[in-house]
Amino acid sequence: MQYFCFMESDFVWDPLRKKSVRNTPEEQVRQWFISVLHEGMKVPEHMMGSEVSLSHAGKDYRADIVVYDRSASPVMVVECKRPEVELGQEVVDQALRYNNELDVKYIAITNGHKTFMFERVEDGFSFMEKAPLWEDMI
Secondary structure, three states: OOOOOOOHHHEEEEOOOOEEEEOOHHHHHHHHHHHHHHHHOOOOHHHEEEEEEEEEOOEEEEEEEEEEOOOOOEEEEEEEOOOOOOOOHHHHHHHHHHHHHHOOOEEEEEOOOOEEEEEEEOOEEEEEOOOOOHHHHO
16 A cells, blocks of 8 residues: 655645645646636636536536636636646637536636637637736626
8 A cells, every 4th residue: 555645835725615735737827827817807716616517428527717707607717737738729629618518708728828818709719819807707
């Protein structure tokens, strides 16, 4: 039998899940973007969820971050990747799969170095130059 000893620095506090979670590179990006949403885009913490369980086409998924409006309807899904992961079409497609279940107005993908945001338009999603404030999203 193997035993593992984890140091306190191996964990980081997730204010959305209200617990300590493993401090992985992807988790660092997720926590950084939660602060961007809260401090920069003025999303109240209680209007966000992290590691949100979804099911689409018989498969279970977890959305990194979901932002909700005042009626608890999802308005944004965020896909976070480790810093070394390239933000290509595969990552966009992953966020779009989540959108099939959530039907959001906004999608964001980030690896901590680059962040791309998209807004729903008539025929799909369009790249946004600037992140919206939560009040403007809802």
